[in-house]
Amino acid sequence: MARRLVPVVLVAGFLGSGKTSLLNHLLRGNHGVRIGVIVNDFGSVGIDSMLVAGQVDSTVSLSNGCLCCAVDVEEMDTMLDRLTRADIDVIVVEASGLAEPRTLVRMILGSENPHIGYGGLVVLVDGAEFETNRTRHPELDLHVRMADLVVLNKTDLLSDDEADTVRNRIGELAERAPVLTTTHGRIDPRLLFDEVVRADDEPRQLRLDELLLEQEECHGEDGHTHLHDGYRSVTFTSAAPMNPRALARFLEEPPPGLYRVKGFVYFGIEGHTERYLVQTVGRHIRFDQAPWGRGARRHTELVLIGADIDGDAIARALDGCVSETSGGDTGPEAMTAVHRYVVES
Ligand SMILES: Nc1nc2c(ncn2[C@@H]2O[C@H](COP(=O)(O)OP(=O)(O)OP(=O)(O)O)[C@@H](O)[C@H]2O)c(=O)[nH]1
Numbered sequence: 001m002a003r004r005l006v007p008v009v010l011v012a013g014f015l016g017s018g019k020t021s022l023l024n025h026l027l028r029g030n031h032g033v034r035i036g037v038i039v040n041d042f043g044s045v046g047i048d049s050m051l052v053a054g055q056v057d058s059t060v061s062l063s064n065g066c067l068c069c070a071v072d073v074e075e076m077d078t079m080l081d082r083l084t085r086a087d088i089d090v091i092v093v094e095a096s097g098l099a100e101p102r103t104l105v106r107m108i109l110g111s112e113n114p115h116i117g118y119g120g121l122v123v124l125v126d127g128a129e130f131e132t133n134r135t136r137h138p139e140l141d142l143h144v145r146m147a148d149l150v151v152l153n154k155t156d157l158l159s160d161d162e163a164d165t166v167r168n169r170i171g172e173l174a175e176r177a178p179v180l181t182t183t184h185g186r187i188d189p190r191l192l193f194d195e196v197v198r199a200d201d202e203p204r205q206l207r208l209d210e211l212l213l214e215q216e217e218c219h220g221e222d223g224h225t226h227l228h229d230g231y232r233s234v235t236f237t238s239a240a241p242m243n244p245r246a247l248a249r250f251l252e253e254p255p256p257g258l259y260r261v262k263g264f265v266y267f268g269i270e271g272h273t274e275r276y277l278v279q280t281v282g283r284h285i286r287f288d289q290a291p292w293g294r295g296a297r298r299h300t301e302l303v304l305i306g307a308d309i310d311g312d313a314i315a316r317a318l319d320g321c322v323s324e325t326s327g328g329d330t331g332p333e334a335m336t337a338v339h340r341y342v343v344e345s
Pocket residue numbers: 013014015016017018019020021022048096097098153154155156157182183184185
């Protein structure tokens with residue numbers, strides 16, 4: 001079996017854009033997922049980590065300033081290592097409002113920890129302050145461009161027209177990244193990580209986050225009804241093998257709004273008939289090879305998740321990646337298109 005990887009999700013955004021709010025929202029509505037948190041405070045007082053909903057055990061706080069300049073890769077690896085040993089399902093790094101996301105992305109992609117995988121760069125935008133902030137800090141445009149997912153926050157402070165204007169601006173910058181519109185960072189956690197089914201679901205004491213969730217539900221404030229915001233998932237299956245070049249092209253140039261793809265693929269090419277597990281976040285692609293279970297039917301099954309995606313167009317594009325419809329090109333050499341993304345375990 002391929003090793004289970006702990007995704008590391010990076011949450012960035014300018015000062016006050018709503019990162020801590022989003023993190024707290026994830027911690028409260030975690031659907032049983034064990035979330036490890038690295039909070040990167042700017043300055044010597046760990047304010048942000050104090051604001052993170054009581055999850056002190058699983059929080060590693062950096063009180064020595066901005067992550068991108070104060071922590072080298074080895075130090076980051078030590079923190080990630082500590083969290084992966086603690087039986088964590090996902091790690092969320094909240095970057096300080098001044099951190100440079102590019103450095104963080106490089107740190108995760110360059111990490112030598114074999115237990116972690118890149119979980120995506122989420123960039124928050126303060127809808128009310130975006131134009132002012134980007135005038136003063138032009139580098140914010142670059143941050144939005146790099147995002148795998150943009151969260152347009154604080155829309156309660158905007159009229160519909162103003163929200164459209166900011167959304168269009170983000171669309172120009174981020175081109176294909178999905179844009180979620182929300183308040184108080186309330187996005188659907190399932191966009192960032194999978195729900196986990198545990199064998200030990202027997203009666204037990206509620207954890208703090210579950211208590212908080214229950215309290216929110218009592219007050220009718222559970223975010224679930226507001227979460228969806230155009231987010232949806234599409235499933236694709238094919239019994240016929242997939243064309244590696246065509247599928248790689250599809251993943252490299254994902255349709256607008258597509259954020260994640262996960263599942264397994266059957267290429268059926270001589271010497272490459274094993275099961276290829278695929279995970280993408282934005283344009284970051286990863287394949288792992290794994291044997292088929294005994295008696296398992298050879299086929300492809302993908303789940304595609306995004307915001308405002310066109311399910312029919314995606315289905316048509318993937319139908320076009322099935323070998324028999326894509327017109328040949330399926331010799332063993334075609335597998336190089338996929339093998340460059342295979343991670344040896
Ligand atoms: N009106 C409104 N206020 C919000 C929203 N989201 C966050 N806030 C408020 O904005 C302030 C900043 O939010 P945080 O979540 O702390 O932002 P942050 O990005 O972690 O801030 P820094 O750590 O300073 O970079 C807080 O007072 C929040 O309560 C929103 O959608 N609407």
